[in-house]
Amino acid sequence: xxxxxxxxxxxxxxxxxxxxxxxxxxxxxxxxxxxxxxxxxxxxxxxxxxxxxxxxxxxxxxxxxxxxxxxxxxxxxxxxxxxxxxxxxxxxxxxxxxxxxxxxxxxxxxxxxxxxxxxxxxxxxxxxxxxxxxxxxxxxxxxxxxxxxxxxxxxxxxxxxxxxxxxxxxxxxxxxxxxxxxxxxxxxxxxxxxxxxxxxxxxxxxxxxxxxxxxxxxxxxxxxxxxxxxxxxxxxxxxxxxxxxxxxxxxxxxxxxxxxxxxxxxxxxxxxxxxxxxxxxxxxxxxxxxxxxxxxxxxxxxxxxxxxxxxxxxxxx
Numbered sequence: 001x002x003x004x005x006x007x008x009x010x011x012x013x014x015x016x017x018x019x020x021x022x023x024x025x026x027x028x029x030x031x032x033x034x035x036x037x038x039x040x041x042x043x044x045x046x047x048x049x050x051x052x053x054x055x056x057x058x059x060x061x062x063x064x065x066x067x068x069x070x071x072x073x074x075x076x077x078x079x080x081x082x083x084x085x086x087x088x089x090x091x092x093x094x095x096x097x098x099x100x101x102x103x104x105x106x107x108x109x110x111x112x113x114x115x116x117x118x119x120x121x122x123x124x125x126x127x128x129x130x131x132x133x134x135x136x137x138x139x140x141x142x143x144x145x146x147x148x149x150x151x152x153x154x155x156x157x158x159x160x161x162x163x164x165x166x167x168x169x170x171x172x173x174x175x176x177x178x179x180x181x182x183x184x185x186x187x188x189x190x191x192x193x194x195x196x197x198x199x200x201x202x203x204x205x206x207x208x209x210x211x212x213x214x215x216x217x218x219x220x221x222x223x224x225x226x227x228x229x230x231x232x233x234x235x236x237x238x239x240x241x242x243x244x245x246x247x248x249x250x251x252x253x254x255x256x257x258x259x260x261x262x263x264x265x266x267x268x269x270x271x272x273x274x275x276x277x278x279x280x281x282x283x284x285x286x287x288x289x290x291x292x293x294x295x296x297x298x299x300x301x302x303x304x305x306x307x308x309x310x311x312x313x314x315x316x317x
Contacts (some may be wrong), residue, residue, distance in 0.1 A: 003259055006138075023185075035144045039253065044151050048154060054238035070109065075114075077120035079101055080100050084133050100130060100139065102140065111158055118164060192243040237286055239284045244276065250271060
C-alpha cells in the first residue's frame with residue numbers, strides 16, 4: 001500500500017463512520033488520525049451529542065471488538081482489568097478478562113470513578129498491557145481508548161489528574177450538529193451503527209500504523225515541534241506547559257495527518273493543524289490556580305493560538 005492508497009482507505013473509514021455520526025466530519029477525522037497514530041482520545045461534551053455513537057461506529061468501521069465501561073464511584077480497578085477467579089473443579093485460579101481487552105474501549109464518564117479506578121487504565125493506555133496478581137497480559141492490537149466526561153456536572157466527580165490527561169493524544173468537543181445533519185440523523189432507521197460499513201480489519205489498521213510511523217519528519221519539522229512545545233512552557237500565562245511526551249504525541253499526530261492526506265512526509269502545517277487538539281489539555285494556565293475549572297479551557301486555547309502565531313515556521317525540507 002502506498003500513501004495515496006492509505007489516504008483513500010482513510011477517506012472510506014471517515015465516510016463510513018460519518019453515516020452514523022452526521023455532521024461531525026472533522027471530529028471523525030481527528031479520531032481516526034489519533035487511532036492510526038496509536039493515541040487515545042478524550043471527548044468532553046454534554047450528553048446526547050454522539051460520543052458513544054462515535055466510539056461504536058469507529059470500532060465497527062475497523063472490524064474491531066468494542067467494549068464500554070460506565071465509570072461510577074463504586075467501580076473497582078478489577079472491573080476494568082479483570083480478575084482471577086477460583087475454579088473449584090481444577091483447584092486453580094482462572095483469569096476472567098475485563099472489558100479493557102478490546103480494540104476500542106469507551107471509558108464513559110471517566111471522571112466519575114475514583115482515582116484508584118482511573119489509574120487502572122494508565123498501564124493499559126501507556127503499555128498496552130495490564131498486570132493482575134503479578135502477571136502481565138498484553139492487550140489486543142490495535143488498542144485505543146475513547147474516554148468521555150461531562151463538562152457541566154461536577155458533583156460526585158474526580159477531576160482527571162494531569163498525569164492521566166497527558167496520556168490522551170487529543171482532546172475534542174463534538175458540539176451540537178447543524179439542522180441538516182440532525183435531520184439526516186432522524187432519517188436513519190433503527191441503530192445508526194448498523195449504517196456503518198466495515199472498511200478494514202485490525203491487521204490492516206496495524207499496517208497503517210506502521211506507515212504512519214514511517215512518515216518522514218525533517219529536522220526543520222522536529223525543530224518546529226520542539227519550538228512550539230517549548231514556547232508553551234515559557235508563555236507568561238502558563239503555570240505548567242506541554243511536556244516532552246506532548247512533543248512526541250504532537251509529532252505522531254502530525255505524521256498521521258500527513259499520511260491521511262496521502263503524503264509520505266509531514267510539514268509544519270501538519271503540526272499547526274494538530275497543535276490545538278494535542279496541546280490544549282496539557283497546559284495549566286496561571287489563572288487555573290485561582291479560577292479552578294472556570295475559563296481554563298479558553299485560556300489554554302488562547303495560549304496555543306498565541307504560540308502558533310509567535311513561533312516562526314521554518315521551511316521543511
